[in-house]
Amino acid sequence: MSDQSKSLSILKDLGTAIVQSIDNEEFPTLKFPGRGTGNLVYDEESKQFVLGNTQVIRDSSNLRHIKSFTQLVWVASYAKQLLQAGRTSSLRDLYYSSEAFGVEFSDQAESDRTVTDLECLTGIAREAFGVFPEERSSIYGQVTMRYTVAGYEGRDVDLTLSPDGLPIGPALVTADPVESNAELILAVESGGIFSRLIETRAWERFNAVLIHLGGQPPRATRQLIRRLHDDLDLPVYVFTDGDPWGMHIARVISTGSANAAHIQGLTTPDAEWIGVTADDITKYSLPSEPLNNADLKRLDELSRDVRYSDSMWQDYIRDFRQLQRKAEQQAFSRHGMDYVVDKYLPEKIH
Amino acid sequence: MNQDNSLHGEFSSISPAEFFYRNRQMAGFGNPSQAVYSTVRELVENSIDACEEARRKPDVRVSIDEERSGIVRVTVSDNGTGVPYGEVPNAFARVLYGDKFTARQRRGTFGLGVTMAALYGQITTDSPVIVVTQTSHTTGRCYQLLIDIENNQPVVLSDESHEREGPGTEVTIRLKGDLNRSRERVYDYLQLTTVASPHARVELTINGSSIMRMGWWHQMLPEPTTASKPHPHGADLELLRRLVADAGERSLHSFLVESFQRIGTRTAMRFLKFLAINPRQAVNTLGRENLSRLSSALRSFDGLGRPDGKCLSPIGKDAFLASIESVFAPSALTYGNRGPTEWSGNAFIVEGVAAIGTGARGADVPTLYRFANRVPLLYDSGEDALTKMLKRVNWVQYGVRSTTPVSIFLHLCSTRIPFKATGKQSIASLPEIEHEVLSLLRELGRSLKKTLKRGERSVRDAQKKREFDKAMKQVAQFSAELAECDAIPSTTELVHRLFEVDHHV
Numbered sequence: 001m002s003d004q005s006k007s008l009s010i011l012k013d014l015g016t017a018i019v020q021s022i023d024n025e026e027f028p029t030l031k032f033p034g035r036g037t038g039n040l041v042y043d044e045e046s047k048q049f050v051l052g053n054t055q056v057i058r059d060s061s062n063l064r065h066i067k068s069f070t071q072l073v074w075v076a077s078y079a080k081q082l083l084q085a086g087r088t089s090s091l092r093d094l095y096y097s098s099e100a101f102g103v104e105f106s107d108q109a110e111s112d113r114t115v116t117d118l119e120c121l122t123g124i125a126r127e128a129f130g131v132f133p134e135e136r137s138s139i140y141g142q143v144t145m146r147y148t149v150a151g152y153e154g155r156d157v158d159l160t161l162s163p164d165g166l167p168i169g170p171a172l173v174t175a176d177p178v179e180s181n182a183e184l185i186l187a188v189e190s191g192g193i194f195s196r197l198i199e200t201r202a203w204e205r206f207n208a209v210l211i212h213l214g215g216q217p218p219r220a221t222r223q224l225i226r227r228l229h230d231d232l233d234l235p236v237y238v239f240t241d242g243d244p245w246g247m248h249i250a251r252v253i254s255t256g257s258a259n260a261a262h263i264q265g266l267t268t269p270d271a272e273w274i275g276v277t278a279d280d281i282t283k284y285s286l287p288s289e290p291l292n293n294a295d296l297k298r299l300d301e302l303s304r305d306v307r308y309s310d311s312m313w314q315d316y317i318r319d320f321r322q323l324q325r326k327a328e329q330q331a332f333s334r335h336g337m338d339y340v341v342d343k344y345l346p347e348k349i350h
Numbered sequence: 351m352n353q354d355n356s357l358h359g360e361f362s363s364i365s366p367a368e369f370f371y372r373n374r375q376m377a378g379f380g381n382p383s384q385a386v387y388s389t390v391r392e393l394v395e396n397s398i399d400a401c402e403e404a405r406r407k408p409d410v411r412v413s414i415d416e417e418r419s420g421i422v423r424v425t426v427s428d429n430g431t432g433v434p435y436g437e438v439p440n441a442f443a444r445v446l447y448g449d450k451f452t453a454r455q456r457r458g459t460f461g462l463g464v465t466m467a468a469l470y471g472q473i474t475t476d477s478p479v480i481v482v483t484q485t486s487h488t489t490g491r492c493y494q495l496l497i498d499i500e501n502n503q504p505v506v507l508s509d510e511s512h513e514r515e516g517p518g519t520e521v522t523i524r525l526k527g528d529l530n531r532s533r534e535r536v537y538d539y540l541q542l543t544t545v546a547s548p549h550a551r552v553e554l555t556i557n558g559s560s561i562m563r564m565g566w567w568h569q570m571l572p573e574p575t576t577a578s579k580p581h582p583h584g585a586d587l588e589l590l591r592r593l594v595a596d597a598g599e600r601s602l603h604s605f606l607v608e609s610f611q612r613i614g615t616r617t618a619m620r621f622l623k624f625l626a627i628n629p630r631q632a633v634n635t636l637g638r639e640n641l642s643r644l645s646s647a648l649r650s651f652d653g654l655g656r657p658d659g660k661c662l663s664p665i666g667k668d669a670f671l672a673s674i675e676s677v678f679a680p681s682a683l684t685y686g687n688r689g690p691t692e693w694s695g696n697a698f699i700v701e702g703v704a705a706i707g708t709g710a711r712g713a714d715v716p717t718l719y720r721f722a723n724r725v726p727l728l729y730d731s732g733e734d735a736l737t738k739m740l741k742r743v744n745w746v747q748y749g750v751r752s753t754t755p756v757s758i759f760l761h762l763c764s765t766r767i768p769f770k771a772t773g774k775q776s777i778a779s780l781p782e783i784e785h786e787v788l789s790l791l792r793e794l795g796r797s798l799k800k801t802l803k804r805g806e807r808s809v810r811d812a813q814k815k816r817e818f819d820k821a822m823k824q825v826a827q828f829s830a831e832l833a834e835c836d837a838i839p840s841t842t843e844l845v846h847r848l849f850e851v852d853h854h855v
Contacts (some may be wrong), residue, residue, distance in 0.1 A: 002610065011832050012832060012833060012834060014829075014832055015828075015829040015830065015831065015832020015833030015834070016832075016833040016835075017831035018826075018833070019826070019829050019830055019835060022826055022840075022841055023839050025843065025847075025849070027844060028825070028829075050545065060822065060825060061848055063814060063818060064827075066818055066821045066822070067821065068822050069821070069825060070825050070828075071822045071824050073824075073828040073829055073830050073832070074824065076828070076832055077828040077829075077831045077832050080580045080831070080832055101824075103824065106757075114514075129443050186830075205854075235652075292775040300400055
């Protein structure tokens with residue numbers, strides 16, 4: 001059975017269960033794993049965090065549940081339409097489509113959450129329904145990919161094709177790497193550093209596939225990192241701002257996000273965070289700012305998060321708390337435009 | 351001397367009849383439209399009082415006919431006791447003559463009103479007042495009367511026997527009046543009369559066609575009032591002198607106990623000891639100075655408890671609610687009362703009803719209907735103490751919004767209503783009355799708030815059900831699409847059951 005028909009049949013079963021329940025004069029209920037960080041457990045087999053046993057129940061007889069229940073069933077029916085028509089849509093597009101069906105979301109965050117609910121409920125990633133986020137990461141490097149999407153099957157694309165990098169969309173994620181000179185993957189948080197690495201031909205020097213994360217990367221990006229890591233056997237280095245948020249970008253790449261813990265194949269367990277660490281701020285005398293309340297609160301949360309339970313990560317957190325300061329990737333500019341390429345990265349990438 | 355006389359004018363006294371004619375606007379006869387209304391009002395009040403006296407359910411018929419432009423004939427008939435024949439001339443054609451000077455609640459106060467109407471009719475149309483009356487066990491008589499204004503004496507034009515269908519009185523007055531401009535007021539007045547006297551029925555006929563017939567909203571006749579002994583707080587020097595004159599050689603102690611309400615043997619002893627007057631002294635030997643001391647001590651004497659309420663006739667919860675429900679069909683209403691308490695020795699009770707959805711215009715302040723001794727007050731509301739208190743309450747605090755029209759019906763009953771003028775349209779501001787009215791309004795406000803909340807909740811519940819119903823229909827539709835079945839399952843019964851169950855919890 002193809003992925004598509006499997007998805008369709010899962011959705012059909014969902015509908016049938018609800019219809020039967022109503023026919024039996026019973027209020028339908030839906031049950032799926034909860035996504036709170038408290039419900040994350042480490043799975044040895046897949047080497048990633050997955051959702052534990054805590055279940056969320058949506059009971060349509062509950063006045064407080066009925067709205068989200070309706071939204072969830074609508075998202076399912078919308079996903080089915082996309083699947084049957086072979087179309088893709090964005091999370092934003094889905095949010096705006098809801099109105100035409102008389103379904104109300106208070107904001108896009110609510111409709112995004114509902115899409116994730118459907119994933120948890122059906123065990124199918126939204127990409128399989130053709131729902132992607134609007135924002136795109138970019139990739140640049142010496143790899144040739146072969147498309148598998150309809151209309152482009154068999155066509156190759158060289159990832160150095162554009163000096164701006166290529167956007168990571170559904171087509172690239174499903175493409176297969178066919179040729180590569182790369183020896184490592186270097187994922188960076190900011191667009192400025194990404195451009196700098198392309199311009200200074202650092203990709204050549206390090207034989208690196210460069211990936212622009214742009215904050216917490218979309219799932220497609222994490223999926224592509226995982227595929228390139230697996231298929232080409234490339235080590236992954238993550239280079240972010242020196243603050244709790246940057247640190248967590250790296251951690252999500254290696255252990256997964258709570259929001260997508262129900263999805264397999266997004267994590268790269270041995271991805272390595274090279275910095276900026278609190279240590280680096282001192283060591284490279286980087287211009288820095290004091291941690292604000294939000295930063296400190298975030299550090300507290302992370303220190304209790306199971307994904308940070310090992311001692312190396314607890315040390316990173318402790319270092320930030322002691323230093324009480326943070327720095328951006330761009331802070332290296334103080335030592336000259338190419339300092340980060342000439343000095344910092346060679347020391348970090350072995 | 352002559353010069354002096356011309357300087358000072360001629361000193362003379364005028365008769366009460368002349369005085370009231372000269373000041374007719376004070377009595378509510380200031381203009382032709384008010385005159386029609388006041389005539390109807392005085393006659394109807396007398397009629398209902400007479401029926402209650404007879405312990406009969408009042409059945410009052412009012413007919414107004416425009417004889418020619420500006421000349422109106424008003425006839426009011428009742429099924430009351432009838433007027434003893436010997437009293438008819440004085441009762442209808444002599445100003446300030448009547449049987450209403452006792453300390454109990456009556457609609458009329460001085461017996462002034464009807465004669466004022468007769469007087470006004472006589473002056474403006476040169477016509478006599480016609481009175482047909484029948485007391486029980488007689489056949490009835492018809493009188494035509496004029497008033498000798500200068501001497502305040504009745505002039506009997508004719509007095510003949512006249513068949514009537516039963517005991518009662520029918521009075522006809524021809525007057526200069528504006529029927530068109532008074533029509534609405536008369537209608538409102540009669541309608542509200544049935545609100546304040548739910549045991550009465552009122553019929554109105556204008557130019558031969560029947561305009562309304564309403565009333566008998568409540569079957570119970572009000573308990574008859576009994577005149578109370580004076581309250582100590584009302585013991586001004588004049589009253590005290592009169593009482594002393596009636597008491598003869600009684601001891602001061604027994605005089606106090608017998609002449610006043612709320613004073614028992616013990617209170618009297620305590621009181622006299624405080625004044626250092628010998629309780630055994632005979633009252634008629636009290637000197638002028640002691641009498642004055644006694645008067646001021648009585649009027650400021652504290653701790654007497656509530657005054658006697660038997661002299662009062664409040665409408666009462668059941669009757670008041672029943673009449674307002676019948677006339678205004680509100681969606682919710684609530685009753686409250688305060689008293690009896692007293693002002694200057696006059697017992698009074700205030701009672702009120704707050705009603706939601708009476709068709710009144712929505713405003714931040716409720717629409718007020720005022721009643722005094724069961725008589726609706728329609729004019730001069732701006733100067734009225736009840737209106738002032740209504741405005742003093744912060745109604746928004748009690749949930750009154752312009753979207754929820756609320757009406758307040760206030761009834762003040764007292765052995766004496768402190769009217770601002772003889773037109774009897776607005777109540778004077780007295781601290782005792784204002785205090786009780788304000789407390790009553792706040793009490794009504796509190797229960798109004800509860801009622802409104804309940805109303806809002808039920809509206810919210812209905813909306814919740816509608817939203818839930820819509821959501822369940824969507825669930826059914828979307829899941830039918832998912833399941834690829836053509837028939838969308840019905841959720842109506844399911845939703846209905848859920849909310850029915852919710853209701854009982």
